[in-house]
Each structure stands twice: as C-alpha cells, then as structure tokens.
Amino acid sequence: MAPLSPYTYIQCPCSDAPSQARPSETPTRDIAADQDDDDRTFDPRAPRSNYSLYPLEYLLYCEDCHQIRCPRCVAEEIVTYYCPSCLFEVPSSNLKSEGNRCTRSCFQCPVCIGPLQVTSLETPPDPNLLAADNTSSGPSGPYILACAYCHWSSIEIGIKFDKPNGIYSQLQKLRNGGQTRLTAKERKDRRKEAMSTGSFASTHPSNPGSDDVLDVESQFENLRTFYSHQLSESTSAAPGLSMSDLGISSPSSLARLMNYYNVGSLDPSKKGLGNSRGRARLGTFREALDTEEGLQLAQLDESASISAFKASTLSDLTTTSQRLSQAESHLSNLVSPALHGSSRLTSTLRPIPVLLRTKRSKRCPVCRHIISKPEPKVASTRFRIRLVAGSYIPAVSIRPLRVPGVTPPPPPDGLLRPLVPAQYLLTFTNPLFEPVKVTLATPSTTPGRFASKVTVLCPQFEIDANTDVWDEALKSGSSETSRRRDEGSKAGGVAEVGKIWERGRNWVSIVVEVVPALIKTEGGEELKEDEDVLEIPMFIRIEWEADATGAEVGAAPGTGKEVREKRELAYWSALGIGRIGSLGQLG
Amino acid sequence: MFAGEQAELGKPSDTMSSSATTAKRTSTVPPASAGPKPPVSFSSSVTIAELAVLTGTYPVAIGSETVIHPRARLESLGGSITIGRRCIIHERTKIGYMGTEGKVVLDEDDRAVVLGDYVTVEVGAVVEASGTIIGEGTVVGVGSRVGRGAVIGKYCTIAPQSEVPAGVTIPDHTVVYGENKQRTDRRGVAASMMKAQAQQITNLRTKIPSNPAKFQ
Ligand SMILES: [Zn+2]
Ligand SMILES: [Zn+2]
Ligand SMILES: [Zn+2]
Ligand SMILES: [Zn+2]
DSSP states (O other), X not given: OXXXXXXXXXXXXXXXXXXXXXXXXXXXXXXXXXXXXXXSOOOXXXXXXXXXXXXXXXXXXXXXXXXXXXXXXXXXXXXXXXXXXXXXXXXXXXXXXXXSBOOSSOEEOTTTOOXXXXXXXXXXXXXXXXXXXXXXXXXXXXXXXXXXXXXXXXXXXXXXBSSSSOHHHHXXXXXXXXXXXXXXXXXXXXXXXXXXXXXXXXXXXXXXXXXXXXXXXXXXXXHHHHHHHHHHHHHHSSTTOOGGGGOTTSHHHHHHHHHHTTTTOOOHHHHHHHHHHHHHHXXXXXXOOSGGGTOOOOOOOOHHHHHHHHHOOGGGBOOHHHHHHHHHTTOOXXXXXXXXXXXXXXXXXXXXXXXXXXXXXXXXXXXXXXXXXXXXXXXXXXXEEEOBGGGTSOEEEEEEOOOTTTSOOOOTTOOBOTTSOEEEEEEEEOOSSSOEEEXXXXXXXXXXXXXOEEEESOOEEEEOOOOOHHXXXXXXXXXXXXXXXXXXXXXXXXOOTTOOXXXXXXXXXXXXXXXXXOXXXXXXXXXXXXXXXXXXXXXXXEEXXXXXXXXXXXXXXXXXXXXXXXXXXXXXXXXXXXEBOXXXXXX | OHHHHHHHHHHHHHHHHHSTTSOSTTOOSOOGGGOSOOOEEEOTTOEEBTTOEEEESSXXXXXXXXXXXXXXXXXXXXXXXXXXXXXXXXXTOEEEEOOSSXXXXXXXXXXXXXXXXXXXEOTTOXXXXXXXXXXXXXXXXXXXXXXXXXXXXXXXXXXXXXXXXXXXXXXXTEEEETTTEEEEOOSOOHHHHHHHHHHHHHHHHHHSOBOGGGGO
C-alpha cells in the first residue's frame, strides 16, 4: 500500500444548502444561525463531501459576502471564445452561425488527435537546378494536412487543397476522394440549368442524379427547405396568421407541424383537436418525395461496405474513440453513407477542426459580484480580478513532528502504525495584514468504521499579521516579539497541552496527536477505497479586526475616523494525515 | 538513468585533475564508467564524437558516413553491434542496452543489435540487445524504447515516447505510435527521406568533430 502525503481540503459553504439559499448580507448572523450545524460533526467520508472539499488553491473568496466560494458554486460567464491552436478570438455571433470549432486552418489528426500542419506537396526545388528557373520563391500548391506524429496525411483520404489558408472552407467543399461536394444552392442552380435546357422531362423524375446520395448536411438542408415551403403553403390559406411566424424554427410552427402527425392520435383527450386540425390540412400537406426534397432512401445494400471490410486489415478500421471524435465534431461522412451512422474505415475519417476554448469570469452566487475575471485578450494570461481564498484564509500544512532523540525513527514504509500514538505538526500561515485568532475543533475520534483518536494540543492561538518582512526584521529586537517567540514548547522539546509549538512572523505551528485505529476487517469483507486513510475533520474558526469596507465608509467620508469591524470566518476542513498500515504489514 | 548520467558526467573531471595537461574538451581518457573497450571496425568515413561511449567485449561495426553524436552509448556487452551506412545515432541513446528486465545472457555468436542503412535513432531512445534488428530507413523517435529481440521492418517510424515490445516483428512502412498502436505509412516518402538524411549527414559532419582513433 502506497504511503500518502498529507493534505488539507477545505469545505465550501455551498454544500450547506440552507445557508446558500439565505441572503447573506450579514455573514456574522449567518454563522450564529448555523450554530446547530456546528454541533453536527462533518464527515469527510460522507458521499456528499466528495463534492464540497477542495484544496485551498481551488477556492475563491467573495469580499462582499466574506465567504469561501468553490468551483462548484460560482456562476461562470464566458468572456472570450478562442481557438487554442491559432489563438484567434472568435466573436460570439460567429459562434452561433458557424459552431464551436475553429473555421480557419486548425485541425486535429483524425487518427491520433495530434495537430495537423498544412504542408506543400511540392518538394522544394533542388538548389543545384535553380538557375534556369524563374524566381517563384516559396512552396506552391497543392497543399495537404499532415500529422507529424503518426504520419497521417489528407492524401490518405484523397484530399488536397489549392490554397494554404482557409482550409476549413475548402474542406467543406471536398468529399473524401477529392470530388467536390455540391452545396444546396449549387444543386438548385444545376437543376434550373437542366430545366432551362429543356431536359427537364428526361431528368425528372427518373433523373439518376436525383437519386444521389446526400450527405447529412445536404439532406437536412433539403428537408428544411421542403418543410418550410410546405408550412408556408398550408398556412397561407389559414387566416389570422402573419407571415412573420412562419419560420420553421419558431415554437408555434413546430407545434403546428406536430399537429399534422397527431391525426391518428390514440389519446382521446387530444383526439378532437388533432382530428379537426388534421383534417383541415390533410389535403395540403405531404411528405418529401425525392432527393431534392430531402428524401433519402435507406441504403440496404451493404455489399460495398462488406467487401471493403473484407479487403481491409485491422489497422484500416477505426477505433471507438476515433469514431466518437468524428461524431462530436459533427462531421458528416462525405464519402459514402455511413454504416449505422459512423465511420468504420480509416479511409472515411475527416480531419477534426479544433474545438474552441473559453475564458470565463466567475461571480459570487449570492451577491453576484465578480470574484475572478481574466484579461479578455487571448494571448494574455493575466487576471483583472482574482480573489483567491489563499489570500484570506490561513494555509494549513501538515508534517510529522520529529524531535531528535525523542521521536522514534519513522517507519520506512511511511505508513502509520495502528494504536501507536503519533504527533503531527500543523502549521497555520496567516495571509492577512491583521493578526488573527484561530479556534480549532475536532471530534475526539474520527468518523467512520475505524475510529482513530485525535487530540489537538493547542486548539486556540493567535497568529501575527502578514507584515512586511523587512519591518519585522528591523523591530525584531523588541521585547514583545521575543516574548511571544518564546512561548512555544519547541524549546522544551516536548509538546505541551495548551501551548503552541513554534511561532514565526505570520505563522504558528501546533501539535496534533493521533492514535491510529486498528484496521481489521471481518471475514472476507473488503476495505472500502481509502478507508485506511486517517483523515481528521477539523472546524476552523478565524476572527480578526479589519477596516470597515463598503457602504459605511462611502456614506460617512466626513467622519475621518477609521472604523474597525470584527470579522469571523468558520469552515470545516479535512486533514489527511496518512495511511494506516495493518499489523501484519508492520511485522 | 539520471543518476547514471551524472556519474558518467562526473567522472571525466576526476580523471582530468590527474592529467592536468589535457584540456577539458580534448581529454583522451575514456570515462571510467565505460567498462571494457570493444574491438571496433569503422568505415573510414564514419563521424564519431569523442564523447560517445563504446563499451563491451563484442565487436562494434559502423558503416560508411554514419554519424554518432556525443554521449551516445553503444553497449556490446552481450553480443556484437552492427550499424549500417548513413545512420544517425543521436545524443543520450543506448544501443545494445542490456536490461530493463534484468540482464540477458546471449549465445556465443549472438548479435546484440543490427541497424540497417539510413536508420535514425533519436535523442534518448533505447534499443535493447538480443538479436534486435532495425530495418533500412527506420526512425526510432525521441525517448522511445525498442524491446529486446524486436525485428522492425524498413522505413518504419517509432513515434516519440512510444515503445516496441520485446520480441515483436513489425512490418515495413509501419508507424508505431501512442500506446502500442500501429498504422501503415502511406506517404511514400522513403526516397526523399533518404535524400534528406544524406543532406543532414553532410551538415553534421561539419559540426561534430570526429575522433574514431580514440575507439580503435
Ligand atoms: Zn461552493
Ligand atoms: Zn484556429
Ligand atoms: Zn496523427
Ligand atoms: Zn458574494
């Protein structure tokens, strides 16, 4: 069993549902109201706790509510969308029309998801033969997308590009194999052309071209056009409907559309309505009949796919993750109708456009103040506002207490010995510019099946302010500080009850004594995950005096007096001390 | 590996203090960690850096125009090492490495490693000993590992940080990447890659001072 390095997790108050719901303009009253909660011991092993415990570095702090905020409870707002590959900022209006992928030339390899590079197929001219040639410097087309890691290239799917930029739009017009793909408009133009040349009769409806296999996008486009046309025709007869709400995507249109299908509804309550409406429209509404209208006959003949499979080896087949990434990027398979909707052969894969990323600002869920706001510029990693909990609440570090000559040498496996008392040093570092008073509370035994005994030798102490290092150094001679330095029990070499261990500029260390439980399972019972970890729930309460902030100061600027106000913050934390070894393991 | 590297780097300076006349860069004293000096047969056009390490008792043969970078390590402790023509062996590589899985004992006439022509072994890659064969034009990528007894075909690519398990056979034009995934290289660029290799070797020969005499 691997040893475990000590950790401190802090519980965000959001896991405490009632206090979250209350408007907490007066945080002190909040804590008073939660008094009965304090009686209940927090169990870091409870399933709920998984969602509320965070390392200090993950937590933010609201200066207005004076409360800790975690990634789970903050409200996020997107500041910028950008492509992580070309660092191009994408306006949110583009996002609606063009989707959440980079529409420039950024692609990922469909085989190994490595970044693809645009390379020229033309080999650079031999310098020895340059003289006679004209001076067309630089590489020229055609261009391909190539993966430098797995050596996949778009040649494998038969795709080459004329230009080195705007690959996304070029790729949209190309099927695998290199044939150009007609857009809906081009299709229409072509049909018109056919009609005007008089070949309409021969090409429609037995037009072999109209049985073309449509890719999903084109089919959807055709269907959409067809249904909106149908809808406008059927409703133009009905009075009282304005043309404005005829858009196929409007909810009322959708409701009407659904009504057409409710004709034979078995639900008696809806029957009357469905029937009357349905009958009225019955003659005017029909379904798509050919490819132009979006009808796509199911391709039941799979012999082509089967023969392709027969001719392929294992490495020609796509993996599940490859198929998923194709589906996620909404890449219609443009080469042939996909078998059951997914690409099965690597020759059907398409380069994956890079997914856009976001920069987000975070708001306090209670007072809506912004507590984290990144610089909107993509290339900048700075933050305009960033209120991290680490600059408001003390950091706690844990390490075993070793007094030379007193403590026995640590076991080589780093495990705690059951039933053998061990002392640990908790060091609290104060980030505030005011001295703080810390009060600690722990249950005498840890919760769970295996109760280890816990004793905090000094549950109440003060930590000095996080003053300037140089100020501190200059006044270090004063008797007051040296007196305070001496109060620790480190000098004695033995941890004493009620005494801190050591004190520094803005930190205090205290001793916690644990008696690890004996981990014994009955019969064939299995240990639950991490059940042998000694984890102490600790309630930390800090009190300090600060300059009054906010409205009071602004309201009374004339008074000129510094108003001090008392603050307090209380929260649960979970201190992971170490893993308990079994008796047999330790011999 | 790191600790071994340090010891290796530390040693030359120790020996230097005893032979104060030799300048730092041109010390002819072999590193103490090098072990026995193998019998070598170099082509006259080989470029081998002085800081390359050759150790072992079995013969090491290097073909014409091949470049061995400084700190490349060729171990012929269990069998002979043969390196073909126009190969590039980069820094901190281990050719003929005897064991991530414990030492191997090779038969008397066993060949530890055979590299074909135009093979590139990139920085930090390890090619383990025991009949390991790497075919012509194959690139063994940065930090990758070729297990003992693996037979790799021609024009293969072992992608960076990937691993070829011991004893496997890899067909020609294969790309080994990711977690033991394989695919066929369909680029058909073998000829131009060989041309580029020759070009790179001519560049390297002007930059790496060769000292084959040190190993003979
Ligand atoms: Zn929270
Ligand atoms: Zn991009
Ligand atoms: Zn790739
Ligand atoms: Zn707030």
